[in-house]
Structures are given as C-alpha cells and as structure tokens.
Amino acid sequence: MSATSNASAETTNALPADDGLAASIGRAVFESIHSTREVYGVLVRTLYYIARARTDRDAVIRQMYEIGNRSLFLLTVVIGFIGMIFVLQAGLQMQRVIPDLTMLGASFMELLVRELAPTIVALMLATRVGAGIAAEIGSMVVTEQIDALRMCAADPIDYLVKPRFIACLLMTTVLTLWSGGVSVASGIVTAEVIFQVTPRTFWNLSLVHASDVATGLTKCIAYGAAIPIVSAHCGLSTFGGSEGVGSATTRAVVQSSLAVIVLNFIISSTAFLVFK
Amino acid sequence: MISFRNVSKSFGTKSVLSDVSFDIENGEVFFIIGASGVGKSVLIKQLVGLLRPDGGDILLDGDEVSRFDEQAMYAVRKKCAMVFQHSTLFDSMTCLENVALPLRKHRGMKPREALAAARDRLEQVHMHEFGDRYPAELGDGMKKRVAIARALTLDPRYVLFDEPTTSLDLVSARRVDKLIRELADSLGVTCIVVSHDLNSIFGIATRIAMLYKGQVRLLGTPADFKGTSDEIIQQFIQGRAQGPMET
Amino acid sequence: MSKMFSPIAAAREGLFGLAATLGKMGIVAGQIGRRLYRLDLDHEEFWRNMYKMGVKSVPIVLLTALFTGATMVVQAAPIVQRYGANQLLGWGAGFGILREVGPILTALMISGRVGANNTAELGTMTVTEQIDALRALAIDPIAFLIVPRFVAIVLTLFFSTLYADAVALVGAAYAGKALVGVEPITFYNALTSDFMGIADVTNGLVKSVIFGIAIGLASCTFGMGVSGGAPGVGRAVNATVVASAAGIFVVDYFVSFILI
Numbered sequence: 001m002s003a004t005s006n007a008s009a010e011t012t013n014a015l016p017a018d019d020g021l022a023a024s025i026g027r028a029v030f031e032s033i034h035s036t037r038e039v040y041g042v043l044v045r046t047l048y049y050i051a052r053a054r055t056d057r058d059a060v061i062r063q064m065y066e067i068g069n070r071s072l073f074l075l076t077v078v079i080g081f082i083g084m085i086f087v088l089q090a091g092l093q094m095q096r097v098i099p100d101l102t103m104l105g106a107s108f109m110e111l112l113v114r115e116l117a118p119t120i121v122a123l124m125l126a127t128r129v130g131a132g133i134a135a136e137i138g139s140m141v142v143t144e145q146i147d148a149l150r151m152c153a154a155d156p157i158d159y160l161v162k163p164r165f166i167a168c169l170l171m172t173t174v175l176t177l178w179s180g181g182v183s184v185a186s187g188i189v190t191a192e193v194i195f196q197v198t199p200r201t202f203w204n205l206s207l208v209h210a211s212d213v214a215t216g217l218t219k220c221i222a223y224g225a226a227i228p229i230v231s232a233h234c235g236l237s238t239f240g241g242s243e244g245v246g247s248a249t250t251r252a253v254v255q256s257s258l259a260v261i262v263l264n265f266i267i268s269s270t271a272f273l274v275f276k
Numbered sequence: 277m278i279s280f281r282n283v284s285k286s287f288g289t290k291s292v293l294s295d296v297s298f299d300i301e302n303g304e305v306f307f308i309i310g311a312s313g314v315g316k317s318v319l320i321k322q323l324v325g326l327l328r329p330d331g332g333d334i335l336l337d338g339d340e341v342s343r344f345d346e347q348a349m350y351a352v353r354k355k356c357a358m359v360f361q362h363s364t365l366f367d368s369m370t371c372l373e374n375v376a377l378p379l380r381k382h383r384g385m386k387p388r389e390a391l392a393a394a395r396d397r398l399e400q401v402h403m404h405e406f407g408d409r410y411p412a413e414l415g416d417g418m419k420k421r422v423a424i425a426r427a428l429t430l431d432p433r434y435v436l437f438d439e440p441t442t443s444l445d446l447v448s449a450r451r452v453d454k455l456i457r458e459l460a461d462s463l464g465v466t467c468i469v470v471s472h473d474l475n476s477i478f479g480i481a482t483r484i485a486m487l488y489k490g491q492v493r494l495l496g497t498p499a500d501f502k503g504t505s506d507e508i509i510q511q512f513i514q515g516r517a518q519g520p521m522e523t
Numbered sequence: 524m525s526k527m528f529s530p531i532a533a534a535r536e537g538l539f540g541l542a543a544t545l546g547k548m549g550i551v552a553g554q555i556g557r558r559l560y561r562l563d564l565d566h567e568e569f570w571r572n573m574y575k576m577g578v579k580s581v582p583i584v585l586l587t588a589l590f591t592g593a594t595m596v597v598q599a600a601p602i603v604q605r606y607g608a609n610q611l612l613g614w615g616a617g618f619g620i621l622r623e624v625g626p627i628l629t630a631l632m633i634s635g636r637v638g639a640n641n642t643a644e645l646g647t648m649t650v651t652e653q654i655d656a657l658r659a660l661a662i663d664p665i666a667f668l669i670v671p672r673f674v675a676i677v678l679t680l681f682f683s684t685l686y687a688d689a690v691a692l693v694g695a696a697y698a699g700k701a702l703v704g705v706e707p708i709t710f711y712n713a714l715t716s717d718f719m720g721i722a723d724v725t726n727g728l729v730k731s732v733i734f735g736i737a738i739g740l741a742s743c744t745f746g747m748g749v750s751g752g753a754p755g756v757g758r759a760v761n762a763t764v765v766a767s768a769a770g771i772f773v774v775d776y777f778v779s780f781i782l783i
C-alpha cells in the first residue's frame with residue numbers, strides 16, 4: 001500500500017531546483033503527470049473499496065447532509081440568478097438578431113439540461129465541497145491522524161474518501177435536479193416580466209432530446225466523481241503544517257474547478273460529435 | 277516616566293485587573309511579575325493602545341495615553357516599542373526586511389538604505405549572518421533577538437518585553453537578559469519586562485511589581501521581595517507547588 | 524440524526540449570516556475607500572501582491588479560457604445550425620464569452636486561487652498577532668496590508684478577464700473549425716459584424732472590475748476576522764470562496780440588468 005504523500009515528497013526532492021524556463025515547464029509537466037497518476041490511483045482504490053468492502057451507511061448519509069443540505073442555500077441563490085441572467089442576455093441577443101422570442105424558453109430548457117444545470121452545480125460544489133474535503137483530510141494529515149489510521153490497519157481511502165465519493169455522486173445528481181427546477185422557475189419569471197413571454201410559451205421541451213438528458217446525466221456522474229477524488233488527493237498530499245492545509249484547500253478548489261471545465265469540454269464535444 | 281493610576285480591565289464578566297497603580301522611573305529595568313493569566317500582558321498592552329482600560333488612567337511622559345485614539349497612539353508607539361511573546365516577526369519577509377520596515381515607513385529611507393541600516397541593527401544583536409533567512413527557518417531564541425532589533429530601530433525611550441525568555445533555553449534566556457540590561461545601562465532605555473522567569477527577575481531587575489488577583493501585591497526591589505514575610509509572594513518566588521496562592 | 528432538513532431554519536440562518544457579512548464588508552470597504560482617496564497604500568506590498576496574484580494566475584486563467592471558449596462553441600453550434608446560419612457561430616459563442624462566461628469563469632477561478640490564498644495569509648497573520656505587531660510599530664495595517672491586496676485583486680481580475688476573453692475567442696475559433704467546420708475568418712467576421720459591438724467587450728470588463736471588488740472585499744474581510752487558530756483560518760477560506768461565488772452571480776445579474 002503506497003503512501004501517497006511520501007511518494008510525492010520523494011519525487012519533488014529528486015528534481016533539481018533549476019529556475020530556467022525550460023526547466024520550469026519540464027518540472028510542471030513531470031508534476032502534472034505524477035499527480036494524474038496519483039489521482040487515478042485514488043480513484044481506482046476508491047472503486048475497489050466500494051466493490052469489495054462493507055460500506056458504512058451512516059458515514060455516507062452524514063456526508064450527503066454535509067454536501068447536499070449545507071450547499072442548498074448557496075446553490076439556490078446562484079442558480080436562481082443564473083436563470084435570470086441567461087434569459088435576460090439570450091432574450092436581448094435574440095431580439096437583436098431574430099426578433100422572435102417564441103423559442104427563448106425552448107433554447108433555455110435545452111441548454112439548462114445539457115449544460116448549465118450540471119456544470120454550475122459542479123462548479124459551486126467544487127468550491128464548497130472541494131475545499132471542505134481537502135481541509136478536513138489535510139488537517140488530519142498534518143496532525144498525523146492519517147498515520148494513526150494506517151496503524152490501525154484502516155486504509156484512509158476506504159475510511160475517508162469512499163463515503164464522500166458515494167455521497168457526492170448522489171448529491172450532485174439530486175442537486176442538479178433541484179437546481180434545474182429553481183432555474184426554470186426564475187427563468188419563467190424573468191421572461192414574463194422583462195420580455196412578456198408567457199409561461200406557457202416558455203415551458204417548451206421540444207428541443208430537449210434524449211441525447212441532451214443523457215449528456216446532462218453523464219456530466220453529473222463525471223463531476224460527482226471527479227470533485228471528491230481530486231480534492232481528497234490534494235488533502236492527502238498536504239505537507240507543511242497549517243499553512244500547508246490552506247494551500248491544499250486552495251489547490252483543491254482550483255484543480256476541482258479545472259477538472260469540471262475540462263470534463264465539460266470533453267463530454268460536450270463527444271456528445272456533439274456522436275449525436276450529430 | 278510611566279504611571280498607572282487605578283487601572284481596571286474586564287473581559288465580559290471576568291475581571292482581570294481591578295485597581296492597579298504604580299510608577300515606573302526612567303532608565304530602570306522594571307519587572308511586572310505574577311502567575312499565568314493574572315493580567316500582566318493585558319496591562320502592558322494598554323500602554324501602547326492594543327487594549328483599552330475600562331477604568332483609571334495611564335500616563336506616559338505626562339500624556340494621558342488611555343484617552344488617545346488610534347491616530348494619536350502612533351506617536352506613542354514610536355517612543356514606546358514592544359517585543360511580543362512569540363516574537364511575531366512577519367512571515368512573508370526576511371529578517372532584514374522585518375527590521376528595515378519601520379525605517380522605511382517612519383524615517384522615509386529608500387529600500388537599499390533601510391536594508392543597510394537594518395544590517396547594522398542585526399549586528400548589534402549578533403544576528404547579521406541570518407539577515408536573508410525567513411522567520412520560519414529560525415529558532416525561538418534567534419527570532420527573539422531579531423524582534424528586539426526591530427523594536428529598537430526607531431531608538432525608542434521605552435521598550436516593553438512580553439515574556440521575553442519564556443520559550444527559550446537557558447543560554448538564550450541569559451543572552452536576552454544581558455541585552456535588556458545593556459539597553460538600560462548604556463542607552464538609558466526604560467525596559468518594562470513581563471515575566472515569570474525567576475532567573476531573569478532576580479538577575480537584572482531594578483524594581484519589581486507583583487500582580488495578584490487584579491491588584492499590585494508588592495512593589496519594591498529584588499531585596500524587598502526576597503525578604504518579605506508575605507506567604508503568597510514567598511511561594512511564588514520559591515516556585516513551590518503548595519501554599520496559599522490561588523491560580 | 525437531529526440535524527434533519529429544515530428549509531425555514533436554513534433560510535433564516537442564511538439571511539442573518541448574510542446581513543452580518545455584508546455589514547462587515549461595508550465597514551472594510553469604508554476603511555479601504557478612505558485610504559484610497561488619500562492614495563495611502565504601501566507600494567512595495569502592492570507590486571509584490573500584483574506579481575503573486577496576477578502573474579502566477581496566468582496558467583490557470585489561460586487553461587480555463589481555452590476550454591471555456593471551445594465549450595461555448597459546442598453549445599452554440601446546435602442553436603446556430605438550427606437557423607442554418609453557421610456564419611453566425613462567432614456571434615453565438617462570442618457574445619456569451621464576452622458578456623458573461625469570460626468574466627464569470629475568470630472571476631470564479633481567481634476567487635478560488637487568489638481570494639482563498641489571500642484569506643489564508645491574512646487569517647494566519649491575524650491569528651499569530653502579526654496585525655498587532657504592525658500596530659505596535661505605528662504602521663496602519665489597513666494601508667500596509669489590506670489596501671495593496673485589494674487593489675491588486677481588482678487589477679488582476681481586470682487584466683485576467685482581458686486576456687482570458689481573447690484566449691477564449693481564439694480557442695472558440697479553432698474549436699469551431701474542428702467541430703463545425705467554420706473557418707476562423709468567418710468566425711472573426713461574425714464577431715465584428717453589426718450584431719456585436721464594443722459594448723459587449725466593455726460590458727464584460729466593467730463586470731470584471733465589480734467582481735474584483737466583491738472578491739477583494741470578501742477575502743480581506745474574512746481574512747481579518749479570523750478567530751480560533753488554524754481551523755478558524757480554514758473556515759474563513761471556505762467562507763471567502765462561498766461568498767465570492769454567490770456574490771459574483773448576484774452582482775452579475777444586477778450589472779447585466781443595469782448595463783443593458
């Protein structure tokens with residue numbers, strides 16, 4: 001059982017501390033490759049423990065509360081405003097180019113299911129949940145609680161990462177559905193108030209195909225898996241005392257957000273090319 | 277000269293200082309002693325406005341500093357410097373930059389000038405070799421000396437020391453004591469030291485005030501303290517676990 | 524499990540917390556404003572923070588912008604194809620990037636990287652009495668620490684959004700060629716056509732400045748209000764990131780509305 005934090009410390013010590021441009025780029029590439037392998041390792045081990053070991057249901061439920069209920073207020077506010085912003089901007093542009101707003105609702109619904117709902121939820125969770133997981137695990141690393149866990153023959157991945165992984169997978173989907181609802185509501189109100197588009201016209205699912213729903217669901221699952229794994233990896237590779245925890249938290253937020261953005265592109269383009 | 281007159285301070289319902297009065301003469305090394313939590317740090321922080329008294333007055337060179345607002349306190353803080361208990365150097369700057377900061381800000385020196393002057397100051401405390409290191413890389417005794425150098429940059433007339441030897445090994449502690457005594461003897465700086473280190477107290481103090489239950493229990497020279505018949509004071513200065521003192 | 528889901532309690536907690544936070548941020552804003560008016564800030568600290576925040580964020584902003592631009596094309600393509608107007612792809616992706624997605628995503632990434640980091644630094648300094656040490660040296664902590672960081676955050680966000688917009692458009696143009704077969708020239712023409720104007724660019728840039736102000740205020744306020752040691756710093760970082768995210772979207776709506 002390899003110790004993630006020890007492995008990364010060894011590698012960074014092995015590379016010479018040169019400051020030339022080529023060396024910096026090279027070092028960045030090496031570190032990225034190494035990190036990707038470590039993250040992949042965390043993912044594989046988590047899946048292994050899900051398949052083989054008993055799952056502590058209480059732990060999962062506790063994490064579901066942490067991730068879901070605690071993020072509810074932020075998400076509702078954010079997604080409500082996004083609904084309004086989208087309808088406002090799209091409506092304005094449509095007025096400029098094609099002065100006909102009957103398809104405003106339809107386009108909105110299509111984009112909501114396929115893109116906006118899962119991605120915005122994921123970005124918000126990346127900041128809130130990603131920071132939380134990294135901070136919790138990171139503090140445990142610097143206070144040697146992780147080492148204590150290992151001494152009790154408990155793998156930190158099984159004990160800490162697995163419940164968060166399962167919880168995040170489930171809650172991302174749940175929260176996306178909730179956000180979709182909130183967003184539709186705020187979109188309908190905005191369309192009515194600003195553009196005088198009736199709710200009946202706005203609620204138009206004609207452009208929402210099965211492929212869009214599939215894309216949206218795939219994104220939920222991908223994001224829900226990526227965020228806890230990436231953040232847990234940042235937490236597990238903390239070093240350097242309480243400043244290290246702060247830095248791990250920041251890295252978790254940035255890397256989780258980047259993961260969401262990159263995954264978004266990959267899934268969106270694949271869907272676009274496949275379902276053309 | 278510094279005067280505390282009937283100073284009182286509470287935090288919520290907990291009364292820390294109830295009626296503290298004493299004077300500190302110029303040029304002396306004045307110790308404020310007492311058990312942990314008795315209010316020694318609280319008292320000296322009020323001298324430079326980091327805390328405000330609830331009642332009473334504090335006079336420094338005739339000014340009622342207890343009434344000063346934050347702006348007016350700036351002038352006081354240039355005259356009366358403070359060395360914090362945990363040295364409290366700025367983590368993001370090297371030792372040289374730490375010491376140069378007051379020179380840059382208050383003497384209007386250019387960065388290069390200030391760093392050169394800072395190097396001189398660090399030499400005075402024998403830390404000039406470590407100028408380019410960051411505080412995180414230094415031991416406690418070394419950080420303390422840098423902190424003292426920083427406090428001395430504006431040539432203050434008074435310096436407050438909050439438990440200067442508490443986390444130091446014995447050798448470093450005696451070095452710090454020696455520095456403090458030299459400050460008073462050769463530069464005439466009035467040094468006010470908060471401490472519960474008996475070696476320091478009886479090593480370099482001119483006069484001592486002991487705080488107990490919110491008030492000054494005894495004010496006098498080290499000889500006065502050694503010779504007192506007060507049970508509580510004897511228990512403290514002999515470091516006995518048993519006795520009438522409540523902590 | 525006693526802490527079951529209670530929407531009323533959650534909403535009430537949220538609203539009271541919100542009011543308190545806004546109040547604190549208002550006070551800090553006033554303190555910063557007064558010193559900015561007198562141009563009272565430490566120059567060395569300012570340049571140091573500009574480097575740390577601006578220069579070091581470049582890789583993240585570039586990566587985000589590239590992928591975002593490309594994703595916008597993927598989203599806009601079906602809509603544009605439906606109207607048979609491939610040449611309007613530049614418009615479809617372009618206005619989204621310039622007006623909304625560019626400023627918002629740049630702000631989110633900067634809030635995560637710079638805002639959180641700044642809160643952690645200020646929080647650690649508060650907990651270790653370094654703020655008091657500044658005051659004891661007769662140095663105004665607001666002018667020395669806070670104002671330079673605040674200004675650096677706002678400027679970082681402005682310049683980052685500027686080049687993020689450019690990079691995103693480039694990414695979008697090439698994604699357009701790869702996925703939809705729209706030539707970059709066509710893409711560029713659509714951008715400069717009658718449907719888009721300089722207003723779209725300035726709209727986004729004005730937003731970026733306001734986002735910067737929001738992130739800067741949140742980060743500095745939470746950083747200075749830390750109590751309770753290292754866990755307190757962690758909580759403050761979390762609060763900054765959450766408040767910035769919410770603030771960005773709320774502000775975005777009102778600014779979009781006003782700047783129509």
